[in-house]
Amino acid sequence: MSDWLHDLFSGRPWWMNIVMVFCAFMAFIYMPWDIFWKPVEADQEVWLGVMFTGWAAKFAALPHWYLYAALAYGFRRRRSWMRILAPLYAAQVAIGMLLWPNFQYGSWTGFFFGLVAGIPFALLTLAFWNARDHFVHRRGSLRERYGDWALITGASAGIGLEFARALARDGIHCVLVARRGEKLEALAAELREKFQVEVRVEAEDLASPGGPDRVADAVADIEVGILVNNAGIGYAGRFDKQDVTRLTDMVNLNCLAPVLLTSRLLPGMRDRHRGAVIMTGSVAGRQPLPLHGVYSATKAFDLHLGEAIWAEMRSEGVDALVLEPGPTLTEFQEVAGELQHSGASASSVVDAALDALGLQPSVVAGWWNWVRANAASRFASRPLVAYAARFIMAMQTPKEMR
Ligand SMILES: NC(=O)c1ccc[n+]([C@@H]2O[C@H](COP(=O)([O-])OP(=O)(O)OC[C@H]3O[C@@H](n4cnc5c(N)ncnc54)[C@H](OP(=O)(O)O)[C@@H]3O)[C@@H](O)[C@H]2O)c1
Known part of the structure; x- marks a missing residue:
């Protein structure tokens, strides 16, 4: 209090x-x-x-x-x-x-x-x-505040890729993590050339057993000051029609990987009294989302975990932030098997996160998403929210998966 x-x-x-x-x-x-x-x-x-x-x-x-x-x-x-x-x-x-x-x-x-x-x-x-x-917040550059290195998961596409660009622009060396090594190498070359920063590539499946630990082992020789737990996937469809192996991978990637990576990298930040942990959640985590049920549950997990770490680490000099994007134009919709719909740019979402980092525990990207997220979770009854969300999600879900 x-x-x-x-x-x-x-x-x-x-x-x-x-x-x-x-x-x-x-x-x-x-x-x-x-x-x-x-x-x-x-x-x-x-x-x-x-x-x-x-x-x-x-x-x-x-x-x-x-x-x-x-x-x-x-x-x-x-x-x-x-x-x-x-x-x-x-x-x-x-x-x-x-x-x-x-x-x-x-x-x-x-x-x-x-x-x-x-x-x-x-x-x-x-x-x-x-x-x-x-x-006016006089806060210094991200590198001054948090240290020389950032580790970004899901950096081969979308929001993670834009996080890497934004952090490198601030002079921060980057460790890029995702499965597609060739995409990471291409981004690494771009960042080295444009921003003269050091970049390491760790091609790893974070949903596989031992994946997050192998990444943490690979960066044991550097001081990671910013951890961006961003890699994540969605999977559109009614629960009884979904493939359980794919659901398990999603839970491992969206929930378990951030827990394991954060548990390995946070103690170093705490001991240095500076650092930042960013979790990419989603407005989907604010409410039950029929036809994306497990996905929205994983994002509620990320939201609660990130906000709790924010409160725990305030006195230790470590910032935490949950970024909650609404629909964003990345590979996400295709990977999740959604019907195509409009969304914000990944770079605008990243700007919202980096502006809010250190000032608040979570940020919803975009004012309209903020209104929708808060109207739904705070003012409407839970059955109403669930039914309304089902109606909207049905428009984005292929017929055979509804
Ligand atoms: N786009 C949206 O509308 C939206 C809205 C709200 C929240 N989000 C959240 O934003 C985050 C980033 O998503 P995005 O929109 O940027 O989607 P994206 O373009 O599909 O990017 C997802 C990233 O995660 C990586 N990834 C996927 N599976 C992985 C695995 N098993 N191991 C390691 N890396 C893996 C992908 O790389 P590889 O395929 O190379 O492994 C890719 O770099 C996710 O957490 C998502 O839940 C997205």
Whole structure:
């Protein structure tokens, strides 16, 4: 609990924490009450000094609600766009406070009350403007933070390949792991030439017995500072129609391999008091996913494991992050036997992960995926979520496997 409170309130001045708590109160308690429970005839809403009443107030409250939610989130995560939004919003309130009594009372009385109400918010605007650097994380390069070497599993394609490119761009030497050695060698040549980094290739089947240990043995002579447990496969279809050998391979690759690799490489990071473990989970891990049942269960496993390691390792100087992509354009759909559908680029997903690393335990790539993941897992009943997911997954699953 104290770790959580420390995490919540550190990195901001005290007065900004008070504004953050106020915005969270408005977003989660006051605005929902104001919009959904307060009688229409009693409702009032003020924007820039102009007062709305009745149904107009109800509608005018919606952008207010959105704004308070965005502000609460922006303060909590110290998003860079808050450098502009925070002073802008305080200025809007200051102008509203200044004008409203003038419209209400007129003459000198209105002017006086306008000044009294407006000046504190004008000062708050100034304070936000002066404190705008609090919304910029000065974190140094990944290499400075975590060390010289990264090990990336599933680097021969898709998200893993983009992780390798992004880390090498930051000057980090890479160990590339997957089964297709020729693809890894081609990527290794590209990284060496473009970024002048050292690259090792470990062609290995991580789903096979002893595979993860052989990889860990092969890197025993270097200090791996970033472990990216990314290799993973899906398998589309109804459970009773699926091949159990393929399911077993999937569980071994998606769940067992990250456990084994992390257990070998994490102690070194802990002893050095720096390092990072990234797990590629999926939004599929937030909920039951019929026609991808075992896959979504493996991704729930990755999510819970990664977030638990995040909490355990906070005080040891080691960061952990679960990346939860939504549909992404890689070889995944073909390997899983899904019907083709659209998705995000692998590089945008990797950018989301590297931006969030060290700041939070997990990140959903893409705001729409975030909305869907949270709406499903937090607000809807479990039967509804399961049925809705089955309906959607049926559109992506070949008929004979439904
Ligand atoms: N694409 C999506 O829509 C999506 C969405 C959410 C989460 N994810 C997750 O993202 C991660 C990466 O997937 P991706 O989208 O980049 O798919 P991908 O393009 O198919 O890449 C999968 C990678 O895993 C490697 N791999 C597969 N089986 C392996 C094994 N037995 N041993 C070692 N390596 C193995 C593959 O290399 P080889 O074939 O050469 O071994 C490849 O490099 C997975 O964990 C997946 O669950 C993907």
